[in-house]
Amino acid sequence: MFKEERTDYRFKWADLGNIEEGRPNLGPTTLVSVYRLMQYTLRDVLISKYGVEAANGILVEAGKLAGSEFCLNLLNRQLGFEAFVAELQEKLKSLNVGILRVEKSNIDKMEFTLTVSEDLDCSGLPLLGETVCDYDEGFIAGILNTYTGRDFDVKEVDCWASGERTCRFHVKPKE
Amino acid sequence: MSTLDQATEAILSLLRGQTPNVLLEDDVCDREDLARLFQATNALIKGFAEAQDFIFALSQGVLNVDPPHRNFLVSSFKDLHAHLRHLTWQTQQVARGDLSQRVDFLGDFSEAFNTMIEALREKRLIEKELQRANEQLREAHAQIIDSLQYGRTIQTAFLPNREEMAAHLDDFFVIWKPKDVIGGDIYRFNSIADRFLIAVIDCTGHGVPGSIMTMIAGSSLDEARRNVGLHDPAAVLQELNRIVKRALNQHHSESPSDDGLDIGICSVDPEAGRVVFSGAKIALYCCVNGEVREIKGDKQPIGYKRSNVSHRYTNHMITIDSPMSLYMTTDGLLHQIGGSRGFPFGKRRFIRFLIDHWAKPMGQQQALLEQALESYRGDEPQVDDITVLGFTIAGRRGRRHEP
Numbered sequence: 001m002f003k004e005e006r007t008d009y010r011f012k013w014a015d016l017g018n019i020e021e022g023r024p025n026l027g028p029t030t031l032v033s034v035y036r037l038m039q040y041t042l043r044d045v046l047i048s049k050y051g052v053e054a055a056n057g058i059l060v061e062a063g064k065l066a067g068s069e070f071c072l073n074l075l076n077r078q079l080g081f082e083a084f085v086a087e088l089q090e091k092l093k094s095l096n097v098g099i100l101r102v103e104k105s106n107i108d109k110m111e112f113t114l115t116v117s118e119d120l121d122c123s124g125l126p127l128l129g130e131t132v133c134d135y136d137e138g139f140i141a142g143i144l145n146t147y148t149g150r151d152f153d154v155k156e157v158d159c160w161a162s163g164e165r166t167c168r169f170h171v172k173p174k175e
Numbered sequence: 176m177s178t179l180d181q182a183t184e185a186i187l188s189l190l191r192g193q194t195p196n197v198l199l200e201d202d203v204c205d206r207e208d209l210a211r212l213f214q215a216t217n218a219l220i221k222g223f224a225e226a227q228d229f230i231f232a233l234s235q236g237v238l239n240v241d242p243p244h245r246n247f248l249v250s251s252f253k254d255l256h257a258h259l260r261h262l263t264w265q266t267q268q269v270a271r272g273d274l275s276q277r278v279d280f281l282g283d284f285s286e287a288f289n290t291m292i293e294a295l296r297e298k299r300l301i302e303k304e305l306q307r308a309n310e311q312l313r314e315a316h317a318q319i320i321d322s323l324q325y326g327r328t329i330q331t332a333f334l335p336n337r338e339e340m341a342a343h344l345d346d347f348f349v350i351w352k353p354k355d356v357i358g359g360d361i362y363r364f365n366s367i368a369d370r371f372l373i374a375v376i377d378c379t380g381h382g383v384p385g386s387i388m389t390m391i392a393g394s395s396l397d398e399a400r401r402n403v404g405l406h407d408p409a410a411v412l413q414e415l416n417r418i419v420k421r422a423l424n425q426h427h428s429e430s431p432s433d434d435g436l437d438i439g440i441c442s443v444d445p446e447a448g449r450v451v452f453s454g455a456k457i458a459l460y461c462c463v464n465g466e467v468r469e470i471k472g473d474k475q476p477i478g479y480k481r482s483n484v485s486h487r488y489t490n491h492m493i494t495i496d497s498p499m500s501l502y503m504t505t506d507g508l509l510h511q512i513g514g515s516r517g518f519p520f521g522k523r524r525f526i527r528f529l530i531d532h533w534a535k536p537m538g539q540q541q542a543l544l545e546q547a548l549e550s551y552r553g554d555e556p557q558v559d560d561i562t563v564l565g566f567t568i569a570g571r572r573g574r575r576h577e578p
């Protein structure tokens with residue numbers, strides 16, 4: 001199931017396993033540094049094997065798959081847009097992923113400026129002068145795609161790692 | 176100025192809050208360490224200038240200015256800027272009616288904002304609740320009105336047939352004006368051969384309870400008349416008293432209800448020119464030759480617990496030699512508030528009216544009396560059900576014949 005060759009994505013929410021049963025003593029949480037250890041070592045290997053652009057593409061794509069599954073399994077897609085955003089915000093907070101805030105929205109054009117503070121991926125990283133939240137970009141696009149049925153362009157314009165205090169994403173439908 | 180002095184001067188000027196307008200020329204410097212100092216000072220000047228512009232815009236509430244990238248002098252201001260943008264968006268959402276948002280981790284702002292949203296949500300709930308209650312009320316009201324209207328149809332059908340009355344009376348009018356859609360006043364008319372019985376009844380209450388009482392009163396009167404005949408109205412009243420008390424179980428002292436009625440009743444033999452009147456708290460007004468005679472009813476009302484079943488009502492004989500107008504009215508007319516001082520219409524005013532108009536055709540009298548009542552009432556509401564019945568008996572000598 002995890003190791004078969006494939007050309008299409010086969011991830012299922014159930015693949016996350018029964019954590020309660022599996023970790024009766026250690027429980028369902030871990031440290032952010034452990035999560036980052038995995039992400040940044042993986043990124044390192046991806047870049048060295050496939051180059052920066054391909055590695056970023058892989059991370060965005062993985063984020064998108066995660067966002068889509070997240071939306072299908074944890075969010076109520078029947079809600080109106082405003083209530084949906086409120087629920088997403090609440091979910092990201094309660095799962096300690098980050099503090100999502102909306103700065104601007106144009107519902108008619110479906111264009112948004114979002115910020116994520118205390119981001120799981122990047123907040124507190126050494127200042128690298130570059131945005132690093134490719135996975136988050138994909139994650140947001142995946143959620144919105146699954147909720148609306150449309151494809152979205154999500155671009156991180158500011159990032160903790162680029163020297164800002166909050167990660168800022170511009171979101172608009174793909175042309 | 177020496178190069179080091181230039182750098183010092185630039186830094187001092189920054190400390191005074193002034194941005195030096197010239198950058199140091201780091202390329203003219205041949206010492207590498209000095210060149211690095213110049214470069215750093217230049218970067219500081221640039222960063223400071225950006226910071227000042229950004230903070231100034233922020234202080235003016237201009238939020239669409241993007242924060243300077245990779246400028247760490249204003250890190251906290253960038254946070255503030257992002258928060259203000261978010262709060263602005265939140266406020267716009269609230270203005271659009273979106274109460275699903277909340278503000279997290281913005282200190283006092285969060286609490287104030289979330290409390291406001293909560294209050295607005297509650298208000299919206301209460302408004303919805305009110306709206307629903309209002310709709311229910313409107314629906315219930317419409318149902319009540321419908322049912323009252325239908326009740327009126329029934330009550331009207333229960334009143335005597337006007338054509339039948341017209342066939343036996345030379346001339347007559349009836350004012351029947353319940354205070355509400357239906358009421359506690361009725362009038363009755365029954366004829367056997369040449370003789371007829373005409374009655375005005377005022378039951379306890381008005382509206383729905385009054386109208387239910389009229390059904391009991393009307394059918395009880397019919398029963399009483401069947402039991403004792405038309406000739407002796409006093410006997411009819413005594414019988415009616417007994418029947419109503421039994422019908423409402425008011426012959427038992429523990430009965431919860433204590434309702435009854437006032438009534439005036441005339442047994443009329445037009446050919447013989449004779450009227451026998453008997454009343455329970457309702458009078459008969461007889462008008463002849465410009466004079467009005469009031470014949471009071473007995474003070475004993477009908478059907479109440481206190482009404483004595485053995486009370487014998489009084490029969491009053493009236494012989495009619497020349498054309499006479501006779502009237503009976505419920506107290507709704509006499510008690511109607513109005514006039515400049517808010518006094519009741521009163522008996523004196525009624526009698527005065529009769530003296531002035533008794534000889535006119537009954538239809539005209541009705542119009543005049545209604546007009547007099549309306550203009551007396553003015554803006555005051557009608558206080559009770561009103562029934563006034565007037566009729567003419569030509570008498571033994573002057574009987575007019577129908578064409």
Ligand SMILES: [Zn+2]
Nearest residue numbers: 122133159167
């Ligand atoms: Zn970031």
